[in-house]
Amino acid sequence: xxxxxxxxxxxxxxxxxxxxxxxxxxxxxxxxxxxxxxxxxxxxxxxxxxxxxxxxxxxxxxxxxxxxxxxxxxxxxxxxxxxxxxxxxxxxxxxxxxxxxxxxxxxxxxxxxxxxxxxxxxxxxxxxxxxxxxxxxxxxxxxxxxxxxxxxxxxxxxxxxxxxxxxxxxxxxxxxxxxxxxxxxxxxxxxxxxxxxxxxxxxxxxxxxxxxxxxxxxxxxxxxxxxxxxxxxxxxxxxxxxxxxxxxxxxxxxxxxxxxxxxxxxxxxxxxxxxxxxxxxxxxxxxxxxxxxxxxxxxxxxxxxxxxxxxxxxxxxxxxxxxxxxxxxxxxxxxxxxxxxxxxxxxxxxxxxxxxxxxxxxxxxxxxxxxxxxxxxxxxxxxxxxxxxxxxxxxxxxxxxxxxxxxxxxxxxxxxxxxxxxxxxxxxxxxxxx
Amino acid sequence: xxxxxxxxxxxxxxxxxxxxxxxxxxxxxxxxxxxxxxxxxxxxxxxxxxxxxxxxxxxxxxxxxxxxxxxxxxxxxxxxxxxxxxxxxxxxxxxxxxxxxxxxxxxxxxxxxxxxxxxxxxxxxxxxxxxxxxxxxxxxxxxxxxxxxxxxxxxxxxxxxxxxxxxxxxxxxxxxxxxxxxxxxxxxxxxxxxxxxxxxxxxxxxxxxxxxxxxxxxxxxxxxxxxxxxxxxxxxxxxxxxxxxxxxxxxxxxxxxxxxxxxxxxxxxxxxxxxxxxxxxxxxxxxxxxxxxxxxxxxxxxxxxxxxxxxxxxxxxxxxxxxxxxxxxxxxxxxxxxxxxxxxxxxxxxxxxxxxxxxxxxxxxxxxxxxxxxxxxxxxxxxxxxxxxxxxxxxxxxxxxxx
Numbered sequence: 001x002x003x004x005x006x007x008x009x010x011x012x013x014x015x016x017x018x019x020x021x022x023x024x025x026x027x028x029x030x031x032x033x034x035x036x037x038x039x040x041x042x043x044x045x046x047x048x049x050x051x052x053x054x055x056x057x058x059x060x061x062x063x064x065x066x067x068x069x070x071x072x073x074x075x076x077x078x079x080x081x082x083x084x085x086x087x088x089x090x091x092x093x094x095x096x097x098x099x100x101x102x103x104x105x106x107x108x109x110x111x112x113x114x115x116x117x118x119x120x121x122x123x124x125x126x127x128x129x130x131x132x133x134x135x136x137x138x139x140x141x142x143x144x145x146x147x148x149x150x151x152x153x154x155x156x157x158x159x160x161x162x163x164x165x166x167x168x169x170x171x172x173x174x175x176x177x178x179x180x181x182x183x184x185x186x187x188x189x190x191x192x193x194x195x196x197x198x199x200x201x202x203x204x205x206x207x208x209x210x211x212x213x214x215x216x217x218x219x220x221x222x223x224x225x226x227x228x229x230x231x232x233x234x235x236x237x238x239x240x241x242x243x244x245x246x247x248x249x250x251x252x253x254x255x256x257x258x259x260x261x262x263x264x265x266x267x268x269x270x271x272x273x274x275x276x277x278x279x280x281x282x283x284x285x286x287x288x289x290x291x292x293x294x295x296x297x298x299x300x301x302x303x304x305x306x307x308x309x310x311x312x313x314x315x316x317x318x319x320x321x322x323x324x325x326x327x328x329x330x331x332x333x334x335x336x337x338x339x340x341x342x343x344x345x346x347x348x349x350x351x352x353x354x355x356x357x358x359x360x361x362x363x364x365x366x367x368x369x370x371x372x373x374x375x376x377x378x379x380x381x382x383x384x385x386x387x388x389x390x391x392x393x394x395x396x397x398x399x400x401x402x403x404x405x406x407x408x409x410x411x412x413x414x415x416x417x418x419x420x421x422x423x424x425x426x427x428x429x430x431x432x433x434x
Numbered sequence: 435x436x437x438x439x440x441x442x443x444x445x446x447x448x449x450x451x452x453x454x455x456x457x458x459x460x461x462x463x464x465x466x467x468x469x470x471x472x473x474x475x476x477x478x479x480x481x482x483x484x485x486x487x488x489x490x491x492x493x494x495x496x497x498x499x500x501x502x503x504x505x506x507x508x509x510x511x512x513x514x515x516x517x518x519x520x521x522x523x524x525x526x527x528x529x530x531x532x533x534x535x536x537x538x539x540x541x542x543x544x545x546x547x548x549x550x551x552x553x554x555x556x557x558x559x560x561x562x563x564x565x566x567x568x569x570x571x572x573x574x575x576x577x578x579x580x581x582x583x584x585x586x587x588x589x590x591x592x593x594x595x596x597x598x599x600x601x602x603x604x605x606x607x608x609x610x611x612x613x614x615x616x617x618x619x620x621x622x623x624x625x626x627x628x629x630x631x632x633x634x635x636x637x638x639x640x641x642x643x644x645x646x647x648x649x650x651x652x653x654x655x656x657x658x659x660x661x662x663x664x665x666x667x668x669x670x671x672x673x674x675x676x677x678x679x680x681x682x683x684x685x686x687x688x689x690x691x692x693x694x695x696x697x698x699x700x701x702x703x704x705x706x707x708x709x710x711x712x713x714x715x716x717x718x719x720x721x722x723x724x725x726x727x728x729x730x731x732x733x734x735x736x737x738x739x740x741x742x743x744x745x746x747x748x749x750x751x752x753x754x755x756x757x758x759x760x761x762x763x764x765x766x767x768x769x770x771x772x773x774x775x776x777x778x779x780x781x782x783x784x785x786x787x788x789x790x791x792x793x794x795x796x797x798x799x800x801x802x803x804x805x806x807x808x809x810x811x812x813x814x815x816x817x818x819x820x821x822x823x824x825x826x827x828x829x830x831x832x833x834x835x836x837x
Contacts, residue, residue, distance in 0.1 A: 336609050337610070348649065349652065350591045350659050351612075429650040433643075
């Protein structure tokens with residue numbers, strides 16, 4: 001039985017390339033060779049600690065970051081989408097980047113209704129700022145976010161005519177999950193959120209529209225406002241389990257066993273719902289390195305696209321990143337519904353799979369990939385090494401027999417052997433799994 | 435069916451065996467993936483949206499009605515030129531293609547279609563047709579999107595496909611599945627050397643991971659689809675000619691996908707330009723000609739490939755136009771208007787009758803048939819899918835199809 005106890009490398013289960021690459025892939029995106037080598041050297045504990053430490057990002061990320069405001073002002077959501085993806089390709093803080101996408105999916109606000117790139121950017125900034133902090137702070141910040149106010153029609157909720165939609169989603173979708181509240185809780189919680197509005201992209205409470213009377217929510221009585229309701233919701237045991245389940249599905253496997261859900265819920269509570277500290281427990285745990293959870297998840301479009309760019313150290317224009325991810329079914333800033341993207345098998349049909357295969361071919365084509373860059377950087381001296389390098393980089397060396405012969409049979413110039421080997425590996429079913 | 439494919443892929447043939455037979459791999463994949471595709475031989479719906487508000491009165495012309503001629507001194511269609519359907523109604527002279535389909539018993543003209551309290555805003559009205567919700571309570575999903583969400587299964591070919599230069603319409607908006615939207619079937623082209631790719635993807639895996647095998651199945655079917663479409667394109671004998679219109683090009687590509695048994699049961703495309711507020715005569719005739727000639731060529735193509743029994747095509751527009759012409763020799767937004775349905779299974783003829791131009795609603799044609807009854811007929815009687823969950827209410831299917 002696996003657990004959240006810290007993983008300790010042993011001779012039977014050593015800290016090796018496969019484990020290092022798996023950790024980097026799960027906590028961020030498919031790693032480059034130098035990221036793998038660095039993690040190998042640092043060991044699991046130091047690697048995880050490094051991911052969670054707040055710190056500066058790379059200069060190339062930050063200079064791109066500053067363009068966000070200018071793009072948003074032009075109200076072009078497509079270019080904002082590409083900008084977000086390009087930043088993910090350049091960041092030296094991939095866990096934070098992954099968590100922004102996780103929270104975007106969790107809070108599932110769509111520009112199709114909000115219709116403002118500036119407001120969507122503002123929400124993204126909130127997710128980035130608070131996404132690794134305490135969950136209660138994040139939830140409150142997002143509940144007050146103007147894009148969210150618009151998305152859930154919070155402004156329709158006024159004193160005397162409460163509209164339950166906002167309260168219901170805060171409890172059902174954002175904190176507790178279906179059924180872990182009563183209809184009475186929802187009605188009373190709706191009263192607490194009355195008057196929550198936004199004007200010109202700024203949150204405000206319209207005191208005339210706010211019902212400041214006594215409410216009874218989750219068995220407690222008081223003159224609660226929205227922030228109080230959020231505090232009460234996060235205190236419910238259901239919140240820990242709900243979040244733990246989501247985090248495990250994102251970072252471990254599509255169907256986490258109940259004992260792990262309970263264990264991670266406990267970790268959340270012990271850490272006062274601090275996301276970074278809780279992730280620290282999960283990412284350094286035995287469960288994370290349990291063979292049964294290796295390659296257990298189907299990569300999302302963002303993971304696949306950003307992963308290819310980062311691991312192959314490519315330079316791809318933002319627009320191409322956005323187009324690929326959208327055609328694969330993950331159009332950032334426009335999740336299909338309040339439930340976000342269901343993910344896993346639902347990413348795949350014959351049309352989206354074709355985009356995945358074509359994107360892989362394109363990624364290693366002469367348009368984006370110059371094999372000599374990697375050959376020189378990692379001193380790959382002969383044909384045997386190129387193939388081994390490609391196998392290690394893409395599949396941690398765990399290549400199915402079905403691919404071994406075609407890979408060995410490749411011939412041609414070094415650059416062409418590397419290119420074709422990568423193509424076969426990147427289009428394999430195995431590569432779709434993380 | 436799933437387990438058969440999996441057994442086949444996982445254990446049936448060894449890699450060495452595949453190479454030894456000398457079978458051309460894409461062909462091999464075509465046969466296996468094709469045979470296992472559950473959508474074969476299922477009826478297909480093609481929706482053609484006419485964007486802008488088509489002037490129904492000049493499309494299906496009440497040529498005997500004096501009120502029509504009085505209301506449109508400059509725009510009226512001359513009875514002598516119109517293509518007679520019966521003693522009251524005729525098609526616009528440019529719709530020879532549709533007239534031929536009508537004479538062959540394939541076209542049904544459903545006249546005076548609309549809904550209560552018609553909306554004359556492009557945006558709102560189109561959303562009503564797209565969601566099948568006249569109150570527009572939410573624009574969460576479209577009527578076809580609901581169909582996709584209910585009917586599609588992970589890993590299967592996409593249930594619906596949007597092929598157009600425009601962006602995905604609300605009608606196809608889903609809350610779970612994705613609907614691919616392409617401008618061109620070049621979007622289904624598999625880049626690079628397909629053979630090597632196909633072999634390595636299809637080669638059996640020694641794995642107990644259900645998810646990996648699922649991924650492999652989808653990848654095999656993807657490659658097979660791409661191969662089928664390429665195969666169809668290459669070195670084909672003289673195909674049915676299509677006229678040189680954008681709509682024709684889209685329908686031609688849809689025909690190729692249907693021929694390739696690509697999988698979708700719903701295809702959606704559009705033709706725009708119907709918002710004829712001024713100098714209508716310049717734009718409207720050519721658009722109707724593009725519509726009818728393109729659709730006629732589409733069905734001729736399907737017939738040549740023995741596929742015409744499988745396809746029903748439906749047109750709609752967000753509203754008709756006012757009875758009285760305006761001061762700019764055009765017409766303004768109206769209400770009731772015709773829909774066209776081309777199908778081997780339709781009863782054919784005319785539904786809805788001639789418009790009553792003495793009993794108008796604010797100067798517009800009143801509807802006699804609710805569009806949701808037409809949707810219901812297409813869902814229940816053509817696609818064989820229960821219509822009430824999709825339309826969110828009880829709508830008696832219009833008597834469109836032979837039973």
